[in-house]
Amino acid sequence: xxxxxxxxxxxxxxxxxxxxxxxxxxxxxxxxxxxxxxxxxxxxxxxxxxxxxxxxxxxxxxxxxxxxxxxxxxxxxxxxxxxxxxxxxxxxxxxxxxxxxxxxxxxxxxxxxxxxxxxxxxxxxxxxxxxxxxxxxxxxxxxxxxxxxxxxxxxxxxxxxxxxxxxxxxxxxxxxxxxxxxxxxxxxxxxxxxxxxxxxxxxxxxxxxxxxxxxxxxxxxxxxxxxxxxxx
Numbered sequence: 001x002x003x004x005x006x007x008x009x010x011x012x013x014x015x016x017x018x019x020x021x022x023x024x025x026x027x028x029x030x031x032x033x034x035x036x037x038x039x040x041x042x043x044x045x046x047x048x049x050x051x052x053x054x055x056x057x058x059x060x061x062x063x064x065x066x067x068x069x070x071x072x073x074x075x076x077x078x079x080x081x082x083x084x085x086x087x088x089x090x091x092x093x094x095x096x097x098x099x100x101x102x103x104x105x106x107x108x109x110x111x112x113x114x115x116x117x118x119x120x121x122x123x124x125x126x127x128x129x130x131x132x133x134x135x136x137x138x139x140x141x142x143x144x145x146x147x148x149x150x151x152x153x154x155x156x157x158x159x160x161x162x163x164x165x166x167x168x169x170x171x172x173x174x175x176x177x178x179x180x181x182x183x184x185x186x187x188x189x190x191x192x193x194x195x196x197x198x199x200x201x202x203x204x205x206x207x208x209x210x211x212x213x214x215x216x217x218x219x220x221x222x223x224x225x226x227x228x229x230x231x232x
Contacts, residue, residue, distance in 0.1 A: 001036060001037045001038035001039070001040075001084075001085060002085075002160075002162045002164050003160045003162065004157045004158075004159075004160050004162075004164060004166050005038075005040070005084050005085050005113055005164075005166060006038055006040060006042075006043065007157075007160075008084075008113050008157055008166055008168045008185075009040040009043045009082070009084055009111065009113065010043045011185045011188075011189065012043075012111045012168075012170065012185060013043050013044065013045070015183045015184060015185050015187070015188075016109060016170070016181060016183065017045060018183070019180055019181045019182075019183070020079060023045040023047050023048055024047050024048070025049075026045065026048040026049065026079050026080070027048070027049045027051075027077060027078050027079050027080075028044055028048050028049065028050045028051070028078065028079065028080045028081075028082065029050075029051045029052075029053065029071075029073065029078045029080075029081050029082070029103065030050070030051070030052045030053065030081075030082040030083070030084075031053055031054075031071075031081065031082065031083040031086055031096060031100065032053075032054055032055075032083055032084070032085070032086025032087075032089070033052025033053060033054050033060045033061055033062070034052075034054045034056065034058040034059065034060055034061050035058065035059040035060035036123075039052075039059075039060045040082060040084050041060060051063060053065055053071065053072075055068050068090065068096065069092065069095040069096060069099065070099065071099045071100070071102070071103055073103040074103070075102050075103060076102075076103070076104065076105045076106065076108075077103055077105070078103045078104050078105065078108055079104075079105055079107075079108050079109070080108060080109050080110075080111065081100040081103065081104055081108065081109075081110050081111070082110075082111045083096075083100070083110075083111070083112050083113070083114075084111075084112075084113040084114075085113060085114065085115070086114070087112065087114040087128065087130070088114050088115055088126055088127060088128045088129065088130075089122075089123050089124075089125055089126060089127065090127070090128075091125065091127055093127075093128060094138070094141055097110075097138055097141065097142070098141075098142070098145055098147075101142055101147050101149060101171075101173055104173040105173070106173055106174040106176075106177065107172070107173070107174065107177040107180060108172070108173045109152075109170060109171065109172055109173075109181070110169075110170070110171040110172075110173070111168075111169075111170055112135075112138075112167075112168070112169045112170075112171070113166050113167070113168050114128070114129075114130045114134075114166070114167050115129055115130070115164055115165070115166060115167065116129055116130055116131060116156050116165040116166065116167040116210075117129060117163070117164070117165050117210055117211075117212060118163050118164040118165070119163055129167075130167035131167070132154070132156065132167075132194035132196065132203065134154070134167060134169070135151040135154035135167075135169040135171070135196060136151060136196070138151075138169070138171070139151050139171070142171075147173065148173075148174050148175050148176070149171050149172065149173055149174070149175065150171065150172050150174075150175035150178055150198060151169060151170075151171055151196065151198060152170045152171065152172055152178065152181055152184065152197075152198050153169070153170050153184045153185060153186050153195070153196060153197050153198065154167065154168060154169035154170070154195070154196045155167075155168055155185070155186055155189070155192040155193070155194065155195035155196070155204070156168075156192060156193045156194050156195075157189075157191065157192055158191040158192060158193065158211060159211055163212070165193075165210065165211050165212075168185070170185070178198055184197055186204060192204075192205055193205050193206070193207045193211070194206055194207060
């Protein structure tokens, strides 16, 4: 797990947990929970009921899935469903997303963190990258399947000594509960690009050039300036 994958999830819990009345009864299910150099489980409240599921056995895995597109839980039993650094490895992540919505209570939240760019890392496959409108697209997919989901916010986090820019999105299963979640990660975060907040049409900190390319452009200009400096 890279640093921003952890810090983004910490920010999620900091901003959204207060909207739930009791942490003791909170049921959290993580999709893709194997502990690889760290686990977002450590960011969850210690007194919640936390269940980690994955396709393989391993540290942090409580339930091993027989079918990656069928979660072994009842409908509307989870308060929060998390997925971090996992959806890029699912050949049909949109089917997993529907299952995540199915097992959520109507007021339940989905927290999704997936790479917007970065190295190829096959566990066992690496299929997808997520861009600024991915959250809206998933809402459209949910509504096409008769689920009135809403995107509360999404953004691309900036790199921290690693090549990853994370796409982060928070969804509520039923749009009628949007008002129950007044706080947003983006209310306090400054290091992000292409942010979206429910009810606003414009992108926050818009940028059409990925951070990798921005860094290359900056480096090119620095080299060019150095070459044009007398004595070089």
